Amino acid sequence: MSQNDPMQTELIPADITQSHTGALVLSGNWTARTMAGAGQKLAALCDANVAEVVVDGSRLETMDSVGVWILHRQFKEIRNTGRSIRLLDWSSPFLKLLDAVEKQIDMPLPMPPRESSLEKIGKEGEAAWQGMFALLSFIGECAFVLMRIAPHPKRWRWRQVLKNIQIAGFDALPIIGLTAFLLGIVVAYQGSGQLRHYGANIFVVELVGFAMLREFSPLITAIIIAGRSGSAYAAQIGTMVVTEEIDGMRTIGIEPIDFLVLPKIIALIVALPLLTVFADVTGVFGGMIMARSQLGISYHEFLVRFESEIHLSALLIGIGKSFVFAAIIAIIGCYQGFRTKGNADSVGRQTTRSVVQSIFIVIILDSVFSVIFSLLDL
Structure with a gap:
């Protein structure tokens, strides 16, 4: 000028x-x-x-x-x-x-209009509502692709499935085993102090068995996998969105859900129940060691009572939960990855959201399962 x-x-x-x-x-x-x-x-x-x-x-x-x-x-x-x-x-x-x-x-600078608390709540509610429908749409799209390729086994990407099973399952064994082992020790240790007062030392077997098999093992395994594998899914797909690899896959005729999402969902549905069983074993083993040291219950006595008092339904309930948790973690991780907006900051933000949402929904579902099983006397 x-x-x-x-x-x-x-x-x-x-x-x-x-x-x-x-x-x-x-x-x-x-x-x-x-x-x-x-x-x-x-x-x-x-x-x-x-x-x-x-x-x-x-x-x-x-x-x-x-x-x-x-x-x-x-x-x-x-x-x-x-x-x-x-x-x-x-x-x-x-x-x-x-x-x-x-x-x-x-000239005074224009001030942005101040939003009232009610308006903020409304906008956040609307965003959450739209996000829920977007997630349901993503689940429907995954189901549609699954039904389309299910009759054609040759179209299944078994190499990707096995690779994801190794990453999400086998590589997670050390952290899952150590966490469950320590959790079993904590449950037995906290329970032993109370049971000793009433001369009910032997009941620590039921305490450890039911707590680990029904609740703690599937829940703690799902939380660890959500933070470990769910975040990795979101970060991987989000990075591919930023680098436009997803657009390139669509350009050459490769469906991203077929190539990226379904192998992860299938792999986690296979891996998480197996990790839950591994957590059951290590958790009960930790509780058995603590019962031996604090309450004087021998390993043989612990295992005999465990076999007679802990029913198979407790194990099956925990494994059944893990199937649902696995699907939720994989779907939310992939969904948040696809919602990345094109910069590195968005990758980190969506990765964080995937972990938070996965853990939150897993805990909510675990509470719902507990109420349902209680009403059904399971």
Whole structure:
């Protein structure tokens, strides 16, 4: 934004002189290219002892918005001290430019409208509602692709399924085993202190058995897999969205759900129940060790009572839960990966959401299962 730009390439720098006390003469080109030091010089020449500062613009050659902004800032400081400013011999284009810039600078910035608490709750509720329908749509799309390829075994990507079973199942054995083992120790240790008071030491077998097989093993395994494998699914697919690999797959005729989602769902449905059984074994083993050390129950006595008192239904209930948990974790992880918006920050955000939502839904479903099984006397 400039006025009366000269044709020559060499521009006279902006300059300020003082003709007499309180009178400043501006000369040269007050533009972004030639303003070096002009603002500081202008501030130094302004005499604080005069009531009116006269600014002579008769020698100005060119001026742009940068020069006007520097002048406006200095004029504002002068007016704030109670002094007035009089412009002398300014050309009409420069006055119009000064007036336009001053209006824009003094105009207050528009404030975004403040949302009420009720409005925020409404927007969050609407977003959650839309997200729920999007998730149901994704589940339906996965079911449609599954029914389409189910009659054709040759179209199943067994290599991808086996690879995901290794990553989500076999590689997770150490952390699952250690966690379940320590959890079994904790359950037996906390229960032994109370049972000892009533002389009911042997009941620690039922405590460890039912707690681990029905509740803790499937739940803790699902939570660990949600944080380990569910987040990996979201991060992998989200990164492929960012790098446009998903678009490339669609371009060459490969269905992303067929290639990426279904193998992960099938692999996790196979791996999570097996991990749950492994967690049952290690958890009960940890409880058995603690019962031996704290309550004096021998391993043989523990196993005999475990066999007679813990029914097969407890094991089957835990395994049945794990099938549902596996499907939920895999679907939510893949779904959040596809919702990535195209930058690295979005990958991290969707990965976090996949873990939080998976764990939240797993806990909710576990509570629902507990109520249903209680009503059915299972």
